[in-house]
Amino acid sequence: MEGSPSIVDSLPKRDWRATFGSLVISDQRGEQVSTRLPSVESFRVLAILAVILWHTGFVSSLSQLVNDNFLIVLTGYLVWWVGVPYFLITAGYFFRRSVMAEGNPVVAFRRYVFPLAWLLFVWMCIYILIPDSWPAQILHRGLWQPSISEALKNIHLLESQHIHLFLDGQRPVWHLWFLPALMFSLAALTLMAVYRLESCVIPLIIGLYVLALTEEIAGGSFLNSSVYLGLWMVACLITAIGWWLAGRERFSVAMACSLIVGGYVLALMEGTVMDVVLHSSRQAIRGHYFLGGIVLSTGIFVFALAKPRLGQSTPFPFLAQFTLGVYLSHIFVIYTLRPIIWKLGNVIPLQAVLVAIVVYALSVLFTAAVVRIPIVKYLVVKPIRKGGTKQLKRQTQTTKETD
Numbered sequence: 001m002e003g004s005p006s007i008v009d010s011l012p013k014r015d016w017r018a019t020f021g022s023l024v025i026s027d028q029r030g031e032q033v034s035t036r037l038p039s040v041e042s043f044r045v046l047a048i049l050a051v052i053l054w055h056t057g058f059v060s061s062l063s064q065l066v067n068d069n070f071l072i073v074l075t076g077y078l079v080w081w082v083g084v085p086y087f088l089i090t091a092g093y094f095f096r097r098s099v100m101a102e103g104n105p106v107v108a109f110r111r112y113v114f115p116l117a118w119l120l121f122v123w124m125c126i127y128i129l130i131p132d133s134w135p136a137q138i139l140h141r142g143l144w145q146p147s148i149s150e151a152l153k154n155i156h157l158l159e160s161q162h163i164h165l166f167l168d169g170q171r172p173v174w175h176l177w178f179l180p181a182l183m184f185s186l187a188a189l190t191l192m193a194v195y196r197l198e199s200c201v202i203p204l205i206i207g208l209y210v211l212a213l214t215e216e217i218a219g220g221s222f223l224n225s226s227v228y229l230g231l232w233m234v235a236c237l238i239t240a241i242g243w244w245l246a247g248r249e250r251f252s253v254a255m256a257c258s259l260i261v262g263g264y265v266l267a268l269m270e271g272t273v274m275d276v277v278l279h280s281s282r283q284a285i286r287g288h289y290f291l292g293g294i295v296l297s298t299g300i301f302v303f304a305l306a307k308p309r310l311g312q313s314t315p316f317p318f319l320a321q322f323t324l325g326v327y328l329s330h331i332f333v334i335y336t337l338r339p340i341i342w343k344l345g346n347v348i349p350l351q352a353v354l355v356a357i358v359v360y361a362l363s364v365l366f367t368a369a370v371v372r373i374p375i376v377k378y379l380v381v382k383p384i385r386k387g388g389t390k391q392l393k394r395q396t397q398t399t400k401e402t403d
Contacts, residue, residue, distance in 0.1 A: 039304040041320035042311030043086060048323050050083030051175070052330050052356040052363075059286070061352040074271040077286050078264070081293030082300065084178060085238045087327075089301045091182055092242025095189065100246070105193035113183050115382030120179040122379060123328050127172045128154040133338035167228055174331055181232045185239035201244045208237035212289050234289050241298055245305075253306045259299025267292025325367025325380030326360060333362045 059076040066072045098108045129147045131137050137146035154172040157165060164170065169177035192198060212233040267290045274280040274288060304310065311317060334341075341355060348354060371377040 037304065037308045038312035038317045039307050039310035040090065040301075042314060042316035043300060043304050044090070044320040044323045045316045047083045047086040048326050048330075049356065049360060050079050050086075051327065052359050053352060054080050054083060055175070055331065055334060056352040056355045056359060058350075058352040058356065061346070061350050064346065065349050070271075070275060071268065073282075074268060074285070075264075077271070078267055078290070078293055078296065081267070081290060081297050084235075085294065085297035086300060087178070088182065088185070088235055088238040089242035089245070089297060092185070092189065092239035092244075093246045093301070094242075095186055095239075096193075096243045096246035099190075099193055105190045109186055109190040112186055116179050116183050118378070118383055119324075119328060120176055123176055124173070126332065127174065127176070128158075130332060130335060132335050133342075134335055136339040163227065167232060169231065175327065177231070178235075178327075181235040182239065184232060185236040188236055189240060189243050198247070201240050205237045205240050205244070208233045208240075209289070209291065209294070212237075216287075216289055230289060234294075238294060238297065241294070242301070245298075245302070250305050251302045253303065256299050256303035256306050259295055259302060261299075263292045263294070263296030263299055265292070266290075266295060319364065322364045322367045324382065325370065326363040328380060329366050330359055330363045333359050333366065337362075 058079060059073065062076040063073045095108065095112060098111075099105045102108045129151050131146045131150035134146060141149075157171065161170070165173045166177055166180050169175065188204075192200065192204070212230040215228060215230045215233075270288065270290055270292055271285050274285050280288075337355070337359065344351065367380045370380050
């Protein structure tokens with residue numbers, strides 16, 4: 001790193017499709033065969049953009065632009081289902097591939113969970129300390145006072161609401177709810193693998209959706225508890241879908257397109273029934289666990305498997321390597337840009353799209369810069385557990401033989 005190399009030149013010298021890994025792929029060499037599928041990597045970029053769009057207020061901007069046209073706004077609600085569920089399906093799929101190659105589900109689970117737990121801990125500490133619009137806060141209140149005040153407020157929230165924050169993705173957990181939900185999902189699938197219950201995956205998927213829908217309808221009262229598990233239930237069932245797909249033959253493009261179109265139409269039907277028949281509020285529709293959304297996200301992943309070389313000649317596979325860092329840091333970037341966003345107001349149609357693109361670009365630059373620092377790079381790159389190198393080499397050899 002002598003002199004002033006460019007950010008790209010400073011990255012580890014290895015195949016650009018396997019440099020960093022992404023949201024569900026760690027920095028470990030050969031850990032997952034997704035690095036062989038440009039299509040899967042390309043759709044990661046679209047998925048993380050969908051996540052950022054959701055957090056920059058895309059639905060509100062879209063609603064203002066179309067004068068609150070219901071069908072268009074409902075389509076905007078489906079942006080969420082193109083983002084996080086894709087990561088969950090991908091995680092379940094490649095986790096099972098790892099288990100099949102490794103032969104030991106517990107070892108594979110430990111290899112996944114250790115870096116996820118580390119990243120959750122580190123970024124929770126960051127978001128506990130960093131206030132929204134922190135540049136303006138520091139400018140007006142000094143260097144330390146904003147962080148101290150924010151930390152005290154967030155610690156109080158953790159003490160009083162604790163598990164609710166992780167189940168619902170509330171401040172200061174926000175998007176980090178994904179990490180414990182994924183660990184929980186992988187733990188459930190690991191238990192099923194250990195006790196040879198793979199044949200129960202479909203009943204598990206159906207049962208979890210029924211429970212999540214029941215909780216949504218009953219408002220959590222059917223369990224006589226104020227703890228809402230619906231989001232984690234949906235995360236678990238979507239991860240289980242990925243697990244199930246890993247044991248199936250590759251689907252055709254026609255099947256994938258049918259799932260995508262069918263899922264979209266089904267989601268529109270669900271939303272329309274909630275609006276016209278049940279007279280549900282927009283907030284209720286927005287938070288609905290769309291069966292069509294699950295089908296839609298499944299279709300997108302199946303399409304990526306059916307067209308493995310899709311996007312190979314585009315920048316997407318390269319950009320996908322930054323997905324982990326982008327996901328973890330994009331809220332921090334939004335916090336940083338908040339004073340500018342407030343000053344701009346809503347003068348630009350669909351301003352959330354422009355903001356999302358800027359946030360994504362800055363998050364990529366942040367990730368590429370942080371990864372240059374030996375220790376700090378583990379803020380955006382999954383650390384490697386000691387003793388896992390031989391297992392990874394053995395898995396890599398197995399996947400080469402089976403591909």
